[in-house]
Amino acid sequence: xxxxxxxxxxxxxxxxxxxxxxxxxxxxxxxxxxxxxxxxxxxxxxxxxxxxxxxxxxxxxxxxxxxxxxxxxxxxxxxxxxxxxxxxxxxxxxxxxxxxxxxxxxxxxxxxxxxxxxxxxxxxxxxxxxxxxxxxxxxxxxxxxxxxxxxxxxxxxxxxxxxxxxxxxxxxxxxxxxxxxxxxxxxxxxxxxxxxxxxxxxxxxxxx
Amino acid sequence: xxxxxxxxxxxxxxxxxxxxxxxxxxxxxxxxxxxxxxxxxxxxxxxxxxxxxxxxxxxxxxxxxxxxxxxxxxxxxxxxxxxxxxxxxxxxxxxxxxxxxxxxxxxxxxxxxxxxxxxxxxxxxxxxxxxxxxxxxxxxxxxxxxxxxxxxxxxxxxxxxxxxxxxx
Numbered sequence: 516x517x518x519x520x521x522x523x524x525x526x527x528x529x530x531x532x533x534x535x536x537x538x539x540x541x542x543x544x545x546x547x548x549x550x551x552x553x554x555x556x557x558x559x560x561x562x563x564x565x566x567x568x569x570x571x572x573x574x575x576x577x578x579x580x581x582x583x584x585x586x587x588x589x590x591x592x593x594x595x596x597x598x599x600x601x602x603x604x605x606x607x608x609x610x611x612x613x614x615x616x617x618x619x620x621x622x623x624x625x626x627x628x629x630x631x632x633x634x635x636x637x638x639x640x641x642x643x644x645x646x647x648x649x650x651x652x653x654x655x656x657x658x659x660x661x662x663x664x665x666x667x668x669x670x671x672x673x674x675x676x677x678x679x680x681x682x683x684x685x686x687x688x689x690x691x692x693x694x695x696x697x698x699x700x701x702x703x704x705x706x707x708x709x710x711x712x713x714x715x716x717x718x719x720x721x722x723x
Numbered sequence: 724x725x726x727x728x729x730x731x732x733x734x735x736x737x738x739x740x741x742x743x744x745x746x747x748x749x750x751x752x753x754x755x756x757x758x759x760x761x762x763x764x765x766x767x768x769x770x771x772x773x774x775x776x777x778x779x780x781x782x783x784x785x786x787x788x789x790x791x792x793x794x795x796x797x798x799x800x801x802x803x804x805x806x807x808x809x810x811x812x813x814x815x816x817x818x819x820x821x822x823x824x825x826x827x828x829x830x831x832x833x834x835x836x837x838x839x840x841x842x843x844x845x846x847x848x849x850x851x852x853x854x855x856x857x858x859x860x861x862x863x864x865x866x867x868x869x870x871x872x873x874x875x876x877x878x879x880x881x882x883x884x885x886x887x888x889x890x891x
Contacts, residue, residue, distance in 0.1 A: 544805070
Protein backbone atom coordinates (compact mmCIF):
# COMPACT_ATOMS: atom_id res chain seq x y z
CA UNK A 516 0.00 0.00 0.00
CA UNK A 517 2.91 2.32 0.67
CA UNK A 518 1.17 4.26 3.41
CA UNK A 519 4.27 4.60 5.56
CA UNK A 520 6.29 5.68 2.55
CA UNK A 521 3.75 8.40 1.70
CA UNK A 522 3.28 9.69 5.24
CA UNK A 523 6.45 11.74 5.58
CA UNK A 524 6.32 13.75 2.35
CA UNK A 525 2.60 14.27 2.87
CA UNK A 526 3.26 16.03 6.18
CA UNK A 527 6.51 17.65 5.10
CA UNK A 528 4.91 19.58 2.24
CA UNK A 529 2.67 21.34 4.76
CA UNK A 530 5.54 23.67 5.63
CA UNK A 531 5.70 25.29 2.22
CA UNK A 532 4.36 28.72 3.24
CA UNK A 533 6.53 29.27 6.29
CA UNK A 534 8.98 31.72 4.73
CA UNK A 535 6.19 33.74 3.15
CA UNK A 536 4.29 33.93 6.42
CA UNK A 537 7.41 35.05 8.28
CA UNK A 538 8.10 37.71 5.66
CA UNK A 539 4.52 38.98 5.88
CA UNK A 540 4.77 39.18 9.65
CA UNK A 541 7.88 41.33 9.38
CA UNK A 542 6.56 43.43 6.53
CA UNK A 543 2.75 43.26 6.02
CA UNK A 544 3.06 44.44 2.41
CA UNK A 545 4.64 41.08 1.61
CA UNK A 546 1.35 39.37 2.37
CA UNK A 547 0.72 39.96 -1.33
CA UNK A 548 2.68 36.81 -2.21
CA UNK A 549 0.41 34.67 -0.05
CA UNK A 550 -2.60 36.45 -1.47
CA UNK A 551 -1.58 35.74 -5.07
CA UNK A 552 -0.79 32.13 -4.25
CA UNK A 553 -4.14 31.36 -2.67
CA UNK A 554 -6.56 33.73 -4.36
CA UNK A 555 -7.90 31.27 -6.95
CA UNK A 556 -8.18 28.45 -4.43
CA UNK A 557 -10.07 30.47 -1.86
CA UNK A 558 -12.25 31.97 -4.55
CA UNK A 559 -12.99 28.55 -6.05
CA UNK A 560 -13.91 27.15 -2.66
CA UNK A 561 -16.24 30.09 -2.05
CA UNK A 562 -17.75 29.82 -5.50
CA UNK A 563 -18.40 26.09 -5.25
CA UNK A 564 -20.05 26.67 -1.89
CA UNK A 565 -22.03 29.82 -2.64
CA UNK A 566 -22.74 29.35 -6.35
CA UNK A 567 -22.57 33.07 -7.08
CA UNK A 568 -19.62 35.11 -8.27
CA UNK A 569 -20.50 38.23 -6.30
CA UNK A 570 -21.01 36.35 -3.06
CA UNK A 571 -17.80 34.44 -3.69
CA UNK A 572 -15.93 37.73 -4.18
CA UNK A 573 -17.31 39.11 -0.93
CA UNK A 574 -16.31 35.99 0.98
CA UNK A 575 -12.86 35.99 -0.64
CA UNK A 576 -12.24 39.63 0.22
CA UNK A 577 -13.33 39.15 3.82
CA UNK A 578 -11.11 36.06 4.10
CA UNK A 579 -7.91 37.77 2.98
CA UNK A 580 -8.47 40.98 4.94
CA UNK A 581 -9.16 38.94 8.05
CA UNK A 582 -6.09 36.77 7.43
CA UNK A 583 -3.83 39.81 7.02
CA UNK A 584 -5.05 41.65 10.11
CA UNK A 585 -4.93 38.50 12.24
CA UNK A 586 -1.70 37.06 10.90
CA UNK A 587 -0.01 37.56 14.28
CA UNK A 588 -2.50 35.09 15.77
CA UNK A 589 -1.62 32.29 13.36
CA UNK A 590 0.41 29.63 15.06
CA UNK A 591 2.14 27.11 12.87
CA UNK A 592 2.45 23.59 14.16
CA UNK A 593 3.25 21.83 10.93
CA UNK A 594 6.03 19.49 11.92
CA UNK A 595 6.00 15.78 11.18
CA UNK A 596 5.63 15.04 14.89
CA UNK A 597 2.40 17.00 14.97
CA UNK A 598 0.70 14.45 12.77
CA UNK A 599 -3.06 14.78 12.64
CA UNK A 600 -4.39 18.28 12.97
CA UNK A 601 -1.14 19.94 11.98
CA UNK A 602 -1.84 23.59 11.49
CA UNK A 603 -0.51 25.33 8.45
CA UNK A 604 -1.15 28.70 6.93
CA UNK A 605 -3.44 27.31 4.29
CA UNK A 606 -5.42 25.25 6.80
CA UNK A 607 -5.82 28.41 8.85
CA UNK A 608 -6.73 30.41 5.74
CA UNK A 609 -9.38 27.90 4.67
CA UNK A 610 -10.77 27.85 8.19
CA UNK A 611 -11.27 31.60 7.89
CA UNK A 612 -12.77 31.13 4.43
CA UNK A 613 -15.14 28.49 5.74
CA UNK A 614 -16.33 30.88 8.46
CA UNK A 615 -16.75 33.72 6.00
CA UNK A 616 -18.68 31.50 3.60
CA UNK A 617 -20.95 30.41 6.44
CA UNK A 618 -21.46 34.07 7.34
CA UNK A 619 -22.21 34.93 3.73
CA UNK A 620 -24.77 32.14 3.64
CA UNK A 621 -26.42 33.44 6.78
CA UNK A 622 -26.56 36.90 5.32
CA UNK A 623 -28.13 35.74 2.09
CA UNK A 624 -30.35 33.17 3.84
CA UNK A 625 -29.14 30.40 1.62
CA UNK A 626 -29.73 26.83 2.56
CA UNK A 627 -26.40 25.22 3.51
CA UNK A 628 -26.82 22.10 1.38
CA UNK A 629 -28.43 23.70 -1.63
CA UNK A 630 -26.74 22.29 -4.72
CA UNK A 631 -25.30 24.60 -7.31
CA UNK A 632 -28.13 25.49 -9.67
CA UNK A 633 -28.11 24.55 -13.31
CA UNK A 634 -28.35 28.14 -14.49
CA UNK A 635 -25.30 29.02 -12.44
CA UNK A 636 -23.35 26.13 -13.89
CA UNK A 637 -23.51 27.35 -17.45
CA UNK A 638 -21.73 30.72 -17.37
CA UNK A 639 -18.46 30.02 -15.56
CA UNK A 640 -17.89 26.93 -17.63
CA UNK A 641 -18.08 29.05 -20.74
CA UNK A 642 -15.11 30.96 -19.37
CA UNK A 643 -13.26 27.76 -18.57
CA UNK A 644 -14.20 26.07 -21.83
CA UNK A 645 -10.65 25.98 -23.11
CA UNK A 646 -9.45 24.11 -20.04
CA UNK A 647 -12.16 21.49 -19.56
CA UNK A 648 -14.44 19.37 -21.61
CA UNK A 649 -17.58 21.29 -20.96
CA UNK A 650 -20.23 18.62 -20.75
CA UNK A 651 -18.25 16.23 -18.60
CA UNK A 652 -17.17 19.01 -16.29
CA UNK A 653 -20.73 20.19 -15.93
CA UNK A 654 -21.91 16.71 -15.03
CA UNK A 655 -19.13 16.23 -12.53
CA UNK A 656 -19.79 19.61 -10.99
CA UNK A 657 -23.50 18.96 -10.70
CA UNK A 658 -22.86 15.60 -9.08
CA UNK A 659 -20.53 17.20 -6.51
CA UNK A 660 -23.02 20.02 -5.98
CA UNK A 661 -25.71 17.52 -5.09
CA UNK A 662 -23.69 16.10 -2.20
CA UNK A 663 -24.69 17.12 1.31
CA UNK A 664 -22.72 19.85 3.17
CA UNK A 665 -19.52 18.39 4.59
CA UNK A 666 -19.12 15.74 1.88
CA UNK A 667 -19.30 18.46 -0.74
CA UNK A 668 -16.85 20.69 1.11
CA UNK A 669 -14.43 17.82 1.57
CA UNK A 670 -14.60 16.96 -2.13
CA UNK A 671 -14.03 20.54 -3.25
CA UNK A 672 -11.12 20.96 -0.86
CA UNK A 673 -9.62 17.66 -2.05
CA UNK A 674 -10.10 17.86 -5.80
CA UNK A 675 -10.26 21.57 -6.55
CA UNK A 676 -8.06 23.05 -3.84
CA UNK A 677 -5.87 19.94 -3.63
CA UNK A 678 -5.60 19.94 0.15
CA UNK A 679 -4.46 16.75 1.85
CA UNK A 680 -6.78 14.76 4.08
CA UNK A 681 -4.93 16.06 7.16
CA UNK A 682 -5.44 19.63 6.00
CA UNK A 683 -9.13 19.11 5.26
CA UNK A 684 -9.51 17.61 8.71
CA UNK A 685 -8.03 20.82 10.10
CA UNK A 686 -10.37 22.99 8.05
CA UNK A 687 -13.52 21.03 8.87
CA UNK A 688 -12.59 20.36 12.48
CA UNK A 689 -12.89 16.59 12.01
CA UNK A 690 -10.48 13.73 12.50
CA UNK A 691 -8.43 12.60 9.53
CA UNK A 692 -10.17 9.22 9.60
CA UNK A 693 -13.59 10.88 9.48
CA UNK A 694 -12.55 12.95 6.47
CA UNK A 695 -11.25 9.84 4.67
CA UNK A 696 -14.62 8.16 5.16
CA UNK A 697 -16.46 11.32 4.08
CA UNK A 698 -14.52 11.46 0.83
CA UNK A 699 -14.76 7.74 0.16
CA UNK A 700 -18.55 7.82 0.56
CA UNK A 701 -18.80 11.00 -1.49
CA UNK A 702 -16.87 9.34 -4.33
CA UNK A 703 -19.20 6.37 -4.31
CA UNK A 704 -22.23 8.69 -4.36
CA UNK A 705 -20.82 10.67 -7.25
CA UNK A 706 -19.94 7.46 -9.13
CA UNK A 707 -23.50 6.22 -8.71
CA UNK A 708 -24.87 9.62 -9.70
CA UNK A 709 -22.74 9.89 -12.83
CA UNK A 710 -23.45 6.31 -13.79
CA UNK A 711 -27.17 7.06 -13.55
CA UNK A 712 -26.93 10.22 -15.60
CA UNK A 713 -24.84 8.43 -18.21
CA UNK A 714 -27.38 5.66 -18.50
CA UNK A 715 -29.86 8.43 -19.24
CA UNK A 716 -27.58 10.03 -21.81
CA UNK A 717 -26.17 6.82 -23.25
CA UNK A 718 -22.62 8.19 -23.34
CA UNK A 719 -19.58 9.01 -21.15
CA UNK A 720 -19.83 5.61 -19.48
CA UNK A 721 -18.02 4.95 -16.22
CA UNK A 722 -16.52 1.85 -17.72
CA UNK A 723 -14.19 -0.22 -15.67
CA UNK B 724 -23.30 -1.37 11.28
CA UNK B 725 -21.06 -4.08 12.74
CA UNK B 726 -17.56 -3.37 13.98
CA UNK B 727 -16.13 -5.59 11.23
CA UNK B 728 -18.07 -3.78 8.52
CA UNK B 729 -17.05 -0.39 9.91
CA UNK B 730 -13.41 -1.45 9.91
CA UNK B 731 -13.68 -2.63 6.33
CA UNK B 732 -15.16 0.74 5.38
CA UNK B 733 -12.32 2.58 7.09
CA UNK B 734 -9.72 0.42 5.37
CA UNK B 735 -11.35 1.08 2.01
CA UNK B 736 -11.41 4.78 2.81
CA UNK B 737 -7.72 4.65 3.72
CA UNK B 738 -6.85 2.91 0.45
CA UNK B 739 -8.91 5.45 -1.48
CA UNK B 740 -7.09 8.24 0.35
CA UNK B 741 -3.70 6.83 -0.63
CA UNK B 742 -4.83 6.47 -4.19
CA UNK B 743 -5.99 10.09 -4.24
CA UNK B 744 -2.62 11.14 -2.86
CA UNK B 745 -0.96 9.48 -5.83
CA UNK B 746 -3.53 10.88 -8.26
CA UNK B 747 -3.34 14.45 -7.02
CA UNK B 748 0.34 14.46 -6.12
CA UNK B 749 2.22 17.55 -7.18
CA UNK B 750 4.82 15.90 -9.34
CA UNK B 751 5.43 15.50 -13.05
CA UNK B 752 2.87 13.29 -14.77
CA UNK B 753 5.68 11.14 -16.08
CA UNK B 754 6.39 9.75 -12.58
CA UNK B 755 3.06 8.09 -11.96
CA UNK B 756 1.10 9.11 -15.00
CA UNK B 757 -2.08 11.15 -14.96
CA UNK B 758 -4.14 8.23 -13.61
CA UNK B 759 -2.44 7.78 -10.26
CA UNK B 760 -0.81 4.65 -8.90
CA UNK B 761 -2.15 1.70 -10.92
CA UNK B 762 -1.16 -0.77 -8.20
CA UNK B 763 -3.54 0.62 -5.59
CA UNK B 764 -6.28 -1.91 -4.85
CA UNK B 765 -9.01 0.68 -5.10
CA UNK B 766 -12.48 -0.11 -6.46
CA UNK B 767 -12.98 0.38 -10.19
CA UNK B 768 -15.86 2.83 -9.88
CA UNK B 769 -14.02 4.93 -7.30
CA UNK B 770 -10.89 4.90 -9.45
CA UNK B 771 -12.72 6.07 -12.56
CA UNK B 772 -14.73 8.77 -10.84
CA UNK B 773 -11.62 10.02 -9.01
CA UNK B 774 -9.77 10.34 -12.29
CA UNK B 775 -12.69 12.12 -13.83
CA UNK B 776 -13.12 14.60 -10.97
CA UNK B 777 -9.38 15.28 -10.85
CA UNK B 778 -9.36 16.20 -14.54
CA UNK B 779 -12.83 17.69 -15.00
CA UNK B 780 -13.62 19.80 -11.95
CA UNK B 781 -12.63 23.37 -12.86
CA UNK B 782 -10.85 25.79 -10.59
CA UNK B 783 -12.17 29.30 -10.92
CA UNK B 784 -10.25 32.52 -10.90
CA UNK B 785 -11.89 35.84 -10.10
CA UNK B 786 -11.74 38.70 -12.56
CA UNK B 787 -8.47 40.58 -12.95
CA UNK B 788 -10.28 43.72 -11.84
CA UNK B 789 -11.37 42.11 -8.59
CA UNK B 790 -7.91 40.67 -8.01
CA UNK B 791 -6.22 44.05 -8.36
CA UNK B 792 -8.85 45.90 -6.35
CA UNK B 793 -8.46 43.48 -3.46
CA UNK B 794 -4.67 43.65 -3.77
CA UNK B 795 -4.90 47.42 -3.43
CA UNK B 796 -7.12 47.15 -0.37
CA UNK B 797 -4.74 44.67 1.24
CA UNK B 798 -1.84 47.02 0.52
CA UNK B 799 -3.69 49.81 2.30
CA UNK B 800 -4.38 47.59 5.29
CA UNK B 801 -0.73 46.51 5.28
CA UNK B 802 0.40 50.13 5.23
CA UNK B 803 -1.77 50.91 8.23
CA UNK B 804 -0.20 47.97 10.07
CA UNK B 805 3.39 48.90 9.26
CA UNK B 806 3.88 51.66 11.84
CA UNK B 807 2.85 49.67 14.92
CA UNK B 808 5.08 46.81 13.79
CA UNK B 809 8.03 49.12 13.22
CA UNK B 810 7.56 50.32 16.78
CA UNK B 811 7.84 46.77 18.10
CA UNK B 812 4.14 46.21 18.40
CA UNK B 813 3.95 42.80 16.68
CA UNK B 814 1.29 40.64 18.16
CA UNK B 815 -0.91 43.55 19.08
CA UNK B 816 -4.17 44.21 17.40
CA UNK B 817 -4.17 47.15 15.05
CA UNK B 818 -6.71 49.82 15.75
CA UNK B 819 -7.24 52.04 12.76
CA UNK B 820 -8.30 55.31 14.37
CA UNK B 821 -10.61 57.68 12.68
CA UNK B 822 -9.15 61.11 12.42
CA UNK B 823 -11.79 63.57 13.64
CA UNK B 824 -12.67 66.16 11.02
CA UNK B 825 -11.26 69.65 11.56
CA UNK B 826 -13.87 71.95 13.09
CA UNK B 827 -15.27 74.28 10.47
CA UNK B 828 -15.61 77.17 12.88
CA UNK B 829 -12.79 77.29 15.45
CA UNK B 830 -14.64 80.01 17.32
CA UNK B 831 -17.55 77.74 18.12
CA UNK B 832 -16.31 74.16 18.36
CA UNK B 833 -14.15 73.23 21.27
CA UNK B 834 -13.81 69.71 22.59
CA UNK B 835 -14.56 69.04 26.23
CA UNK B 836 -11.14 67.70 27.09
CA UNK B 837 -9.06 70.21 25.22
CA UNK B 838 -6.58 72.44 26.89
CA UNK B 839 -7.24 75.96 28.14
CA UNK B 840 -4.70 77.19 25.64
CA UNK B 841 -7.11 76.15 22.91
CA UNK B 842 -9.79 78.25 24.59
CA UNK B 843 -7.50 81.28 24.84
CA UNK B 844 -6.61 80.82 21.18
CA UNK B 845 -10.26 80.94 20.34
CA UNK B 846 -10.65 84.06 22.34
CA UNK B 847 -7.64 85.66 20.68
CA UNK B 848 -8.96 84.97 17.24
CA UNK B 849 -12.31 86.44 18.20
CA UNK B 850 -10.63 89.51 19.79
CA UNK B 851 -8.55 90.12 16.70
CA UNK B 852 -11.63 90.20 14.49
CA UNK B 853 -13.42 92.64 16.84
CA UNK B 854 -10.35 94.88 17.02
CA UNK B 855 -10.09 94.98 13.24
CA UNK B 856 -13.74 95.94 12.93
CA UNK B 857 -13.37 98.74 15.44
CA UNK B 858 -10.27 100.07 13.69
CA UNK B 859 -12.05 100.27 10.33
CA UNK B 860 -15.06 102.03 11.87
CA UNK B 861 -12.79 104.56 13.57
CA UNK B 862 -10.93 105.35 10.37
CA UNK B 863 -14.18 105.88 8.48
CA UNK B 864 -15.52 108.28 11.16
CA UNK B 865 -12.24 110.13 11.26
CA UNK B 866 -12.38 110.62 7.49
CA UNK B 867 -15.97 111.85 7.65
CA UNK B 868 -15.30 114.32 10.46
CA UNK B 869 -12.08 115.81 9.26
CA UNK B 870 -12.19 119.56 10.10
CA UNK B 871 -8.96 120.84 8.64
CA UNK B 872 -9.15 124.11 6.57
CA UNK B 873 -8.38 122.23 3.42
CA UNK B 874 -11.21 119.80 4.07
CA UNK B 875 -13.66 122.56 4.72
CA UNK B 876 -12.63 124.32 1.47
CA UNK B 877 -13.09 121.15 -0.52
CA UNK B 878 -16.53 120.50 0.92
CA UNK B 879 -17.58 124.18 0.27
CA UNK B 880 -16.37 124.04 -3.33
CA UNK B 881 -18.20 120.77 -3.83
CA UNK B 882 -21.45 122.21 -2.40
CA UNK B 883 -21.43 125.35 -4.58
CA UNK B 884 -20.52 123.52 -7.81
CA UNK B 885 -23.38 121.07 -7.68
CA UNK B 886 -26.31 123.61 -7.77
CA UNK B 887 -24.57 125.61 -10.53
CA UNK B 888 -24.25 122.50 -12.60
CA UNK B 889 -27.90 121.72 -12.13
CA UNK B 890 -28.99 125.28 -13.12
CA UNK B 891 -27.20 125.46 -16.50
